[in-house]
Amino acid sequence: MAIRSRVRSLFARRREAPQLSDNVAWFSVDQIDELLRIHRESGITRGGDWDRYRDAHMVLPDWFRPGLDPWGAEYAAQQHRLWGLIAGVDRTYEPDIDEKEVGWSDVDPVRQPGFLARRDAEAIASASDHVLATGMLLKHSRLKAGDWALEYGAGFAQTALALARLGVNVDTVDISTTLCDYVRQQAEHFRVPMNAFHGQFGVNPRPGQRYKLIWFYESFHHCVDFMRVVPQLSAYLAEGGRIVLGGEPIVEREYAAVPYPWGVRLHSEVAVVMRQTRWFELGFSEAFLYELFQRAGFTGRRIDCEPSLFGRLHVFERSSASD
């Protein structure tokens, strides 16, 4: 989770990226192992060897064809091939295998959940971003005690916990059984109505239940099957309910890190993390994302958060409800 958090914070910084210019540094896929070595040996402290790659992005391979239809199978297949190239594997992506959490030891999910376990300055900045983002989600949740809410990719479920402490019935879904167990420990400790379910994005944890809020916090960009998942969500959403995405790498315009409507992010640190963990690290252009939800019957709007891009929310409601 520490690495994941670091990668996300990097995206938060780079989401308002400059236009492509001569100042952008580049690296090729053949250099990823070298990047990984420097990252491991020297870390990312300024003034060190990582400086050369700090703001670098990967050059797309020769076989990559820009301009394909982002809604088509060919486009998706090309992104999967790109994932394999960066992750260093020659097989099909399997979320159950490739989205495993980083191993921890001696985790205390109550005292030091997730991002609070590390204590360096960058981790603290990241932790405060998460606190702030939780505040944004609560403020714009439009929930009341007794409502039902569902979080996908909950991780340590700190936003879910805040909602549950206010009396919302929260279900969380995560692909990691370990993280589900951490969520249960917190629910028991705080005696709150929060229930963890093991599963992939889009699973319906409680058939028949309709949720006033379905949200993804820093997780939607791991939802590789988003074209199937997003249309499904409508069936789980209560009347007047909303879907909220927070802390996601959704760029206002395509640039070197996300040079297409959707796909693998190409920043140096993301490449290092993908090579290490094999996670599928997606990014989306805002225009593509909003069309994705529009095709599923939703109208979206962005709620900005001035001090932290982690707090930026994308709120989707059924088009008929927002008219």
Added chain:
Amino acid sequence: MALDLARIDQFLRSLEGARDDDELRRLFDTYNAEFDLGVPPDPYSQAYRDHQFSIYEWLFGKPYSTRHEQSLFDVASAARAPFPYMHGSYGTVGDQLIAIGFLIKAMALPKGARILEFGPGWGNTTLALAKMGYQVTAIDIEPNFVALIEERARMERIEGLEVLLGDFSVIEDLRESYDAILFFECFHHCSDHLRLIAAFDKALKPGGIVCFAAEPIVPEFPIPWGLRMDGQSLWAIRRNGWLELGFNKTYFEETMRRHGWWLEQHRGQDSPLAKAFIARRASELCESWHFGRPGLRSLVGRKIGTQVATDGRAGYLMYGPYVPRPSGKYVAQVKVDSRATTRGWLRVEVVADAGQRELASDRVDMKPGLTAIDLPFVLDTAWPDLEIRAYCECETLVTLEGASLALRTSSGGDSRR
């Protein structure tokens, strides 16, 4: 006294009909009493202070005492559902969390820093800071709050936390020194803010900061300092006897400046509580670096002791030190060894945001006798990673000693003088 107590009491009675905390807060915003603008001219005088406390006495019916700053509640139940969770208001909890995240980002303290927090109340900031690994000493005047924070820390297994009973005067007797002093919605309860400000320097380590978070320090406050006249403050003063002061921003900046502190303002848009002033010692906003200590580096130069000389290659002869600075007017200086032979030119720059934002730049011809290149610049907002860099061409010949950053004071000089 211009205050109409009958109208104020009528307003306070209207609050009794509020169904919940959200409605109470909405009703607070429906009333403001007029300020008494006939204050004594010198805000630092005893006459001014007496005037403000006479208004307090008029409103509450008794002279001010710190004994009035009480909060009665059941510690055991509040530990499980403290404010703001106790009211079940998503907006209020959201605003609090946004503000806590905001202030931690604004303080940007290093790992394990020691923080002295005054008036932690329910302990939400205290616990958040301790959870992040900071060593927090929290001081509150209310025994209930001390007990509550200890109980919450026990429940959440939080370490690195010390909670003491006391008032603001404790600061004068502290044996330890801290990296930061924090006030979150608390400083405005201090009955002698000048005495408190005077004690900051002794209580803080070199490089220490004071953070005034979510405090009523605003440019539109119509008098230098004094009791606030908004509905919520009047309710707090008249019903509870709490001291609810406000400060004009210009007065506050001047007061801090007189004590040697430089204020930077941080403000968010998403919560009314996401605002903070961070004070640093003005004397510490001047710093120098040479090539013998971490901070400054060279991509193309040849290091000679604590200096770096051109080696015939084009590129960045100097870059770094990536230091944070609050908003203000500065001068960056690149120091040149005037004894060494010079030729060609240097392009010197001050940049931020990993080089994405240029704040100042100049192309300077290298002439015999040149000792320093000054680059004045203005920071509209605080930046965490200021960089001074010097680019040379192949034919350039120069030896650099290092660089410095200094705050320019309002008189036009820099703070090194």
